Amino acid sequence: MTTGTTTTAAPATSATRVLDGIGVGGGSAAGPVARMAQPSVLPPPRTVDPADVPAEAAAARAALARVAADLEERAAAVGGDAAQVLSAQAMMAADPTLADQVGDLVAGGADAAHALDNAFRAFRASLEAAGGYFAERVADLDDLRHRSVAAVQGHAMPGLPDPGHPYILVAEDLAPADTALLDPAEVLALVTERGGPTSHTAILAKILGLPAVVGCAAAAALTDGTPVLVDGAAGTVVTDPDPDTVAEAAARDERRREAAARVSGPGRTADGHAVKLLVNLGALPELDAAAAADSEGVGLFRTEFLYLDREQAPTAEEQTGAYRTVFDAFAGRRVVVRTLDAGADKPLPFVTAADEQNPALGVRGLRTARRDPELLEAQLAAIAAAAQDTEADVWVMAPMVSVPGEAAEFTARVRAHGLRTAGAMVEVPAAALRAKDLARQCDFLSIGTNDLAQYAFAADRTLGTLAEFLDPWQPALLELVRTAAQAGAACDRPVGVCGEAAADPMLALVLVGLGVSSLSAAPSCLGDVRATLAAHSLDDCRRLAGLALAAPDATAARAAVRDGSVREALT
Ligand SMILES: C=C(OP(=O)(O)O)C(=O)O
């Protein structure tokens, strides 16, 4: 467990409350809450008296200066690429043309907050009209607008808090842009009111190795400074925890860490049944930690990061360079590259149609290759070029495969590029139910439990309010996993799981019992999974899988497996 300030050792008070949510990661952390500040709301417009214009204009200019200084300060604190982004934003805030425009608007009678708001909006419109690179900067301007409006009203800057000590970050929800600058040394744990087990926050928490509780609606009432204990294993946030509860959680974390440290190397059950343990990789900044992890390679290399925030696909050179960097880091190990998975929760303007009414059911994943085969061809060519003189064992798989014909066509394309190993992701129930037919058309299957849950339960994976359906312990989801795993075994094709389900050590036992041969998860989760597997035989795993399948719902499945497992492994 990680602790922040001494506030955590506060004696138990009658204010102690336990807030329930969805736990992510097995660890816990205690510390004071710091909330993500919301964008400031514009006050009602005021007419400025001519006599007050100079003071109003000075207030607006001071707000801009404060925003620029704050961004420069943050840039100096973070360094690297993030610093450049922040410095560029600070320069925009300090632009004299902008200050002049704000001055003119105040002189025309606008109050400082509205003058700032209008000036940024006008600036935004001209950048948008310029198109290309300039148009991509509008999000930065929106951020500056929110910051200036907050500054002029004396409110906290929107975005990540900076309380000056380690803290538990509490937010309604976290977007990728919110968390790009998140410093794991300062943030002890994440708590969000919304979001489900496959939300961005849950995935990010695992990448950073932070405990988290998502979908915790009651966290809306948490205020800055409140001491809390975040328990990722239990899925609870305890307010004003008593020292014994904090100490117990810390001792449990320590036992878990010790258990994980005792086992290393390839994944095995207690009786030696091999289960490949692989890492998920979603962006190059994650590469060092991923390569350093004790794993047999990458089970899911999400390539979308190369295509995000741009107007057209990355060039062949850029792609080849990125793939080669990853292959070199994993020389001697397996790397499963997933081809572009655009659409639904991963929209890309140049690939996906903006007018689909149900994008999750639309042209996404491999289906985008029907409309734009060149995009897939170019990606396969780049993967093949990067794979040419690499020591890595390169596998390629397609997302959102629904029917065997798609798997066959994909395999043919992959082989035409000289790549040997082609696979299909099992993410829709149709693919799981007919996994045998799919498996015959390719070399391996990889089950994406995040999407498989979404489609099996008709529950949008981005909606925290539907989190119970997205729970990977749902017996119906496990039934689909069993069908796919058995189909793979019948055709002698390996079947892995690369969705978030693989990161849960107890669920990993069930997946292995269902016949899954590899598990791919965030690097920080592999130690616990390895240790838990090592404490159970394959027969144990099969017995636990039976208990989970027989349970009426996810909660009962979890409880049955917990009660039926080797307790010492759970600490
Ligand atoms: C691994 C998966 O892919 P993604 O989360 O990237 O959609 C999945 O759907 O489980």
Ligand SMILES: [Mg+2]
């Ligand atoms: Mg998916």
